[in-house]
Amino acid sequence: MMDDALERAFRERVAKRFGMKKGSMSLAIEEAIREWMRSEEEAKGVKEAKVEIPLEHVEEAPPPSPEFAEEIIRASGENINKCIQCGNCVASCPSGRITAYNSRRIIRKASMGYKEEVLRSIELWLCTTCYTCVERCPRKIDVVNAILTMRNMAVENGWMLDPHKVVSMNLMKTGHAVPIDQATRERRKELGLSELPPTVHQYERALLDVQHILKETGFFELVEKAQPQKAGSA
């Protein structure tokens, strides 16, 4: 049995959309069923997420630079050349499960010296740093450490995704990657908390110190030189 109010609301919508004529009801019901089935299908998450390649394609791949692997090993302390391409990392990867993201391939390409291809690909940014692969790699390679090192190199080259630039600017401006907003100020008061938390939000001097440290470590410069790069949707 259908809930009365729901039925009434549904009939009103049907009249608005299909008119009061005969057959409107069955048309509407068919559409509703179709919608429901579509969303059930979606909910199964069976479809692969399609990620557009948002960074510019590298039209003609530049020749590999053998020093790239050395650079990564030096900066991260991870010997990526130890990788035996077993794919354990990929089998464990929550991101690889739904996208074409493949950590094994990134490690291999890096080891072969395809610097630009690796550093400019969106794949580098699809790792959630969940560390599952790190726990399971038979060669004890800290894949996250290697990936973070390559991300640092990408940003060093000015390749940073736009939304990441926004988060960074928040940090530079307020000392919080996620600063307070108006709605939360109100909620804090309702909960009997101070309107602003006792963080850099309350202590201006402390904010200046954080900004000083960010400048001294080159963070401001890094973010400012980042070129616009769109992030992917699907």
Added chain:
Amino acid sequence: MGRKYALFLGCLIPNRYPGIEAAARKVLPRIGIELADMNGASCCPAPGVVKSFSRPAWLAVAARNLCIAEDMALDVLTFCNGCYGTLADANHSLKADRALRDSVNSKLKEVGMVFKGSVGVRHLAEVLMKEVTPEGIRRAVTKPLGLRAAVHYGCHLIKPKVLREWVGSAERPTFLDELTEALGAESVEWEDKMACCGAGGGVRSAVLDVSLRMLNRKLLSAKEAGADFILNVCPFCHLQFDRGQIELQRLYGLQPYDMPVLHYVQALGLAMGYGPHELGVDMNFVGMDRILSKLP
């Protein structure tokens, strides 16, 4: 009994889910955990984003936060997995590597600070397990929840395991299940229990679509297991589960899951007899009706 900690708030707890902060300030002192504010602390900074962009900046800002606790001569307490990841790992590196420490200290000197390596960093779950113990929690509970919980550990709480010996097993940990059962709730088995929620590593902010698809698998799995709510110990996982449900609805037209989401301190508060409003559980995007009607 009772131990005092330097409370590290981070960003998401005070600035997005203040209910978690309010719950902690009310509930924790009553089970022997005293909290002292770390005045002037900043973003930890977030491991997925800031550490991805510049390790030196990440480490120096983290060190500054640790210095605040050192000045208070108290161990840091956090109930965010991201803050825990950053502060525990940075603390470890700075203590272990003299050259690194010296280089960070040369920056900190300019703001009148120095990292000494004199305090530890603890996640609330660790303190509850080791110091309060599930038995201690059970004693504090006056209104056993009687709900089915889908327990979500999150990643940085338990991994990388080398720096978190207290965790036991990173593949099949049990401590959070024990702490949850101490609330009079049942911790259900669910297929995707140990999977990442999809928020971390800067994925949520830059590639929302991929992030939400990871989340959807988890939600489906929790629903299939017949869970009444998702229990977490991290405001970023909390945000992903809570706001993410609305985004799945809005962006993909999915049927609402209506799956309530509680941080452990909020669930603890409910079990200790606090009202939902005092704990800010009604400030989530997803409504709580499903569990509030079932509570004793």
